[in-house]
Amino acid sequence: MQNRMTVGPVIRQPAGKGARRRMLRTFKNYYESLFHASPNAYILLTPDLILVDINAAHLRLTGFERQEVLGRHLFDVFPVPGEAQLQQLRASFARVVANEVEDTIHHLHYPIVHRTGTGEVWEDRYWTVVNTPLFDEDGEVSLILNYVTDISHFFQQDGAERNRFSNLQDIRRANLALELSAMDSERKRLRALMEQAPGFVAVGRGNRHTFELANKAYYQLVGHRELLGKPVREALPELEGQGFYELLDQVYQSGKPFIGRAMPILFQQEPGSPLVERYIDFVYQPIFEQDGTVSGIFVQGHDVTEAHELSQKLSHQAAHDSLTGLFNRREFGLQVERAIKNLSGKHDGHSLMYLDLDQFKLVNDTCGHRAGDEFLRLISMVLNSKIKSTDILARLGGDEFGLLLENCPIETACHIAEELRQAIKDVEFIWQNRVFGGSVSIGLLSFSDPATSPADALSAADSACFLAKEKGRNRVQVYRQEDNELVARWREMDWVGRLRTALKEERIELYAQRIEALSSDAEKVAHHEILIRLRDDEGEMVPPMAFIPAAERYGLMPSIDRYVIEKAFAYLADENKPGGRPLLLSINLSGNTLNDEHIASFISKTAQASGVNPAQICFEITETAAVANLTHTASLIGEIKQHGFRFALDDFGSGMSSFGYLKYLPVDFLKIDGVFIKHILEDKVDAAMVEAIARVASVMGIQTVAEYVENDTVRKLLEEIGVDYGQGYGIHEPEPIRSMSRR
Numbered sequence: 001m002q003n004r005m006t007v008g009p010v011i012r013q014p015a016g017k018g019a020r021r022r023m024l025r026t027f028k029n030y031y032e033s034l035f036h037a038s039p040n041a042y043i044l045l046t047p048d049l050i051l052v053d054i055n056a057a058h059l060r061l062t063g064f065e066r067q068e069v070l071g072r073h074l075f076d077v078f079p080v081p082g083e084a085q086l087q088q089l090r091a092s093f094a095r096v097v098a099n100e101v102e103d104t105i106h107h108l109h110y111p112i113v114h115r116t117g118t119g120e121v122w123e124d125r126y127w128t129v130v131n132t133p134l135f136d137e138d139g140e141v142s143l144i145l146n147y148v149t150d151i152s153h154f155f156q157q158d159g160a161e162r163n164r165f166s167n168l169q170d171i172r173r174a175n176l177a178l179e180l181s182a183m184d185s186e187r188k189r190l191r192a193l194m195e196q197a198p199g200f201v202a203v204g205r206g207n208r209h210t211f212e213l214a215n216k217a218y219y220q221l222v223g224h225r226e227l228l229g230k231p232v233r234e235a236l237p238e239l240e241g242q243g244f245y246e247l248l249d250q251v252y253q254s255g256k257p258f259i260g261r262a263m264p265i266l267f268q269q270e271p272g273s274p275l276v277e278r279y280i281d282f283v284y285q286p287i288f289e290q291d292g293t294v295s296g297i298f299v300q301g302h303d304v305t306e307a308h309e310l311s312q313k314l315s316h317q318a319a320h321d322s323l324t325g326l327f328n329r330r331e332f333g334l335q336v337e338r339a340i341k342n343l344s345g346k347h348d349g350h351s352l353m354y355l356d357l358d359q360f361k362l363v364n365d366t367c368g369h370r371a372g373d374e375f376l377r378l379i380s381m382v383l384n385s386k387i388k389s390t391d392i393l394a395r396l397g398g399d400e401f402g403l404l405l406e407n408c409p410i411e412t413a414c415h416i417a418e419e420l421r422q423a424i425k426d427v428e429f430i431w432q433n434r435v436f437g438g439s440v441s442i443g444l445l446s447f448s449d450p451a452t453s454p455a456d457a458l459s460a461a462d463s464a465c466f467l468a469k470e471k472g473r474n475r476v477q478v479y480r481q482e483d484n485e486l487v488a489r490w491r492e493m494d495w496v497g498r499l500r501t502a503l504k505e506e507r508i509e510l511y512a513q514r515i516e517a518l519s520s521d522a523e524k525v526a527h528h529e530i531l532i533r534l535r536d537d538e539g540e541m542v543p544p545m546a547f548i549p550a551a552e553r554y555g556l557m558p559s560i561d562r563y564v565i566e567k568a569f570a571y572l573a574d575e576n577k578p579g580g581r582p583l584l585l586s587i588n589l590s591g592n593t594l595n596d597e598h599i600a601s602f603i604s605k606t607a608q609a610s611g612v613n614p615a616q617i618c619f620e621i622t623e624t625a626a627v628a629n630l631t632h633t634a635s636l637i638g639e640i641k642q643h644g645f646r647f648a649l650d651d652f653g654s655g656m657s658s659f660g661y662l663k664y665l666p667v668d669f670l671k672i673d674g675v676f677i678k679h680i681l682e683d684k685v686d687a688a689m690v691e692a693i694a695r696v697a698s699v700m701g702i703q704t705v706a707e708y709v710e711n712d713t714v715r716k717l718l719e720e721i722g723v724d725y726g727q728g729y730g731i732h733e734p735e736p737i738r739s740m741s742r743r
């Protein structure tokens with residue numbers, strides 16, 4: 001069949017008024033814009049010449065209102081002027097239906113009543129009429145597209161003019177062919193657009209939501225299967241019980257759209273295969289008829305599974321600790337906050353535990369971080385196994401855990417805390433043939449005041465935990481406000497914020513105390529130990545005893561040490577200008593700084609940048625810090641010494657077997673612990689200890705420094721014993737480094 005043109009997806013043979021309306025609807029949905037926007041005059045007719053649509057160009061041409069012509073017979077709307085025209089038209093429409101090809105009446109003399117602002121006017125008109133059959137899926141002519149062109153002006157011209165258009169027929173034909181081809185490409189373009197659209201699109205018709213259309217993305221989403229012509233419950237049976245059928249019914253009945261965001265949906269993409277979960281953003285949009293009834297639902301949306309999974313992953317990461325999978329500190333704070341909001345007089349209040357493993361460092365230090373991580377995982381599993389699923393367990397950081405027991409009286413919480421302590425005590429962690437036992441200190445707080453802040457609750461429990469440690473570890477300590485020790489601890493914690501600000505505002509000031517040569521062998525340089533003071537926000541100087549313990553406990557010492565190193569090196573660089581006497585500065589490195597894996601490179605880079613000679617710097621580390629991880633300290637000292645820096649072992653003699661360690665620590669100075677010097681004049685044992693240290697050091701080629709030299713008598717005795725240097729208030733009181741004269 002030539003020129004066969006099927007419009008839209010399917011247009012069936014009309015069987016009555018209702019059927020015609022459905023046909024109109026289908027056509028309207030897909031080609032309404034194209035039909036109405038065309039500059040050419042079109043009418044759409046059923047084969048029995050009932051007008052089912054008329055476009056805007058035709059209405060402009062004839063002056064009719066759309067509503068008054070639809071559903072009426074063609075000849076009722078446009079009365080035929082005579083028998084000849086009637087025959088011509090009838091024959092043309094009959095040919096279209098019988099032959100199923102397009103039919104043209106080239107010249108049809110057909111006067112029309114034209115509506116004008118002043119009334120109806122009969123106008124003599126000549127037309128070219130093209131009737132095109134439109135076919136349904138079964139190949140039957142279901143509609144006739146009637147296209148008219150007003151050619152009256154040609155017939156109203158003189159003869160010569162008319163001759164010029166003697167081949168009018170060909171021109172009309174060519175024009176029509178162009179029109180039809182434009183319409184066809186538009187149709188293809190629209191279909192391609194819908195097909196290729198990134199989102200899924202489908203149309204369900206009628207109250208059973210029968211698939212009338214589905215694009216590529218829709219097929220991809222549901223798995224490629226037969227959809228068209230099937231009601232949704234038959235086409236996608238796995239949606240039963242997921243609420244989507246009900247939503248479709250609701251939109252169909254209410255005429256109100258439904259918008260779904262990241263809704264989970266399960267599809268069985270292949271017969272027999274497991275259900276696949278996807279997340280979709282979608283809209284169910286009702287399709288309205290002209291009479292306001294809903295005839296179907298337009299489904300449009302996007303598969304947002306990847307984005308949804310990513311956002312789930314991110315929010316999980318934001319709330320959980322990656323090592324143990326437990327909640328993290330932030331989330332724990334939020335949970336405590338939520339629990340506080342739920343406090344009501346009816347309940348016993350909540351209980352909160354702060355758990356800190358005892359001597360956990362030992363696992364890290366002897367077997368490495370990986371072992372430490374495994375140990376932490378094991379501990380979190382043990383804790384998890386001992387609590388209810390509604391309890392909130394979190395890793396607060398390092399080896400610290402938090403546990404929130406909601407609506408749990410203190411007696412029960414004490415019992416649980418004791419159980420947890422025992423469960424950790426029973427842990428045996430084996431790593432490369434080494435066995436570590438578990439132990440935990442627990443601070444327990446019970447609170448019922450809705451005015452409690454999460455931060456206060458946590459730090460109160462932390463304070464109690466601190467006390468548990470102080471009292472010997474492996475115990476549960478209940479928080480009591482009247483506890484003086486706890487008050488002191490609160491004060492200490494208050495220092496954390498103050499210290500951070502002081503560091504930022506450079507209010508930590510360097511002081512120096514001279515270390516004087518006592519023996520003739522001692523090096524003749526101006527030797528000073530750098531000490532620190534904090535200038536508080538009111539300008540008062542705060543001694544180190546007030547803030548160093550807090551800085552040590554809260555991990556601020558590495559920052560303070562770095563700050564001191566930078567300032568001291570800068571000072572040395574200034575003092576090294578020509579004419580200056582050689583200076584030697586001693587700088588303290590805290591135990592935490594020894595664990596800072598970048599400290600060696602920081603020191604050498606700072607020295608290079610400031611241009612100081614490493615031989616002018618001696619780092620002091622306490623015996624206790626050094627011994628806590630002897631191998632690590634020994635290799636760190638070795639690494640730093642390679643650059644030319646020197647080392648002193650501070651508070652020497654305080655440990656049980658100090659001499660034993662000395663062999664492993666390549667230090668240049670030993671600073672004898674002040675406890676031996678303080679009473680050296682009265683206590684013979686102290687004097688003997690100092691003597692012994694001086695002798696052993698001398699044999700090992702290490703120089704000795706005595707601290708706490710408070711007067712000349714002590715100084716003389718030390719000289720006699722053979723101690724190389726002295727330091728103390730009897731020699732020099734610390735003073736700000738910048739105001740210090742060189743002696």
Ligand SMILES: Nc1nc2c(ncn2[C@@H]2O[C@H](COP(=O)(O)OP(=O)(O)OP(=O)(O)O)[C@@H](O)[C@H]2O)c(=O)[nH]1
Nearest residue numbers: 356357358359360361362364369370372373398399
């Ligand atoms: N393996 C591992 N170690 C960590 C992690 N976070 C912190 N640490 C280490 O945990 C240790 C915490 O030590 P502390 O709590 O200060 O001391 P402790 O040895 O447990 O001793 P006490 O608490 O005083 O009984 C430090 O050595 C940290 O370096 C981690 O994620 N993995």
